[in-house]
Structure formats: C-alpha cells, structure tokens
Amino acid sequence: PEDSGWNNLAAGLKYVVIADTENQFALTAGARIEFASGQKKILQGGVDEFSPFVSVAKGWDRFHLLANVSPRFALDGGDGNNVFQWSLHADYEIFKGVAPLIELHGLHYLDNGDRTPLPIGGLDYTNLGSTDVSGNHVYWLGLGGEIKLTPNVCVGATYEFALTDPKDDIMDNRMTFSLHLTW
Numbered sequence: 001p002e003d004s005g006w007n008n009l010a011a012g013l014k015y016v017v018i019a020d021t022e023n024q025f026a027l028t029a030g031a032r033i034e035f036a037s038g039q040k041k042i043l044q045g046g047v048d049e050f051s052p053f054v055s056v057a058k059g060w061d062r063f064h065l066l067a068n069v070s071p072r073f074a075l076d077g078g079d080g081n082n083v084f085q086w087s088l089h090a091d092y093e094i095f096k097g098v099a100p101l102i103e104l105h106g107l108h109y110l111d112n113g114d115r116t117p118l119p120i121g122g123l124d125y126t127n128l129g130s131t132d133v134s135g136n137h138v139y140w141l142g143l144g145g146e147i148k149l150t151p152n153v154c155v156g157a158t159y160e161f162a163l164t165d166p167k168d169d170i171m172d173n174r175m176t177f178s179l180h181l182t183w
Helices: none
Strands: 009-020 025-035 049-060 063-074 083-092 098-109 137-150 153-162 173-181
Touching: 098 153, 137 173
Parallel strands: none
Antiparallel strands: 009 025, 025 049, 049 063, 063 083, 083 098, 098 137, 137 153, 153 173
C-alpha cells in the first residue's frame, strides 16, 4: 500500500564536441552513472548503470531536429539488463518562444538478467534485471511543447504513449514536465 520513495541518484558529464551556431549544429558526447541508491519498493536500487551517449542537434531557422543514442551497461553482473536506447526530437517555433514538439523513443534489451523473473525490463525508469527480455523492443511517442518565458527560462510538457503493446513493458502513457535554465 505504500508506493512512494526515492529514485536512484545519477550524475554525468557532457562535452560539446562541435558548436557551430552559424549553421545551427551541435554535437555532444558524455557519460552518466546511475547509482543503485533508490528504494526497492518503487523498483529502484537494484543496479548500478553506466551510460555513454552521443547527441546531435541541427536547426534550420525555426525547425530543429535532435537525436540521442545511449547504451546502458549494468555494472552488477547479471543483476541488470544491458540496454540500447535512442530518441528523436523535432520542434518548430510557431511564434517567438512557442514551439510544439514531437518525439520518438526506442529501447532494445540486449540480454537477460538473473534478478527478476519478469518479461518486462523497466523501460527508461528502472533496470529490473529481468530474466525474459533479451531481444524485446519497446517504442513510444511524445507530443508536447515548450514556451520560452525569458531569454534564460523555458518550460515544457510532453504527453508520451506506447506505440508497442503496453504489456511489453511498463509504458502505457505518462506526462513529463521540464524546466530549462540557461546562462
């Protein structure tokens, strides 16, 4: 009956490899480590993960495309699943500071774990170390928008829903909210 608690903690670094503002192009690379520090009652705290990533962004005036790829390596042997995930994002600024967006996400389970006898892996929320997910693929779509409130503050919201059968993993639908602070 008690379903609240802390998620895992994560930290990472990102390096801008190319920043070509004149051509609206950026290439970044980085890595993140997630520590198994959360509470198991909300499906956290089971696996340490290392996730290198590469992101690319290209703009054409008010239209922007972003892509990200990231393998996720479980650092606890068979306690976790190794995963490959990717995202595509497109937005178009219809008015100054107002941009609707669409996103497509994919997640591919590369192996089975030996911790949890389940046919679902936990998507991008958790790593369950499931024993029956190798070869599974999950896809979902996001629709939303962002509003630039000031030159340094942007807020956004996206409604995401499964494109594959929701029983294939934990994704049915969700809302995400963002706050971007730049300086």
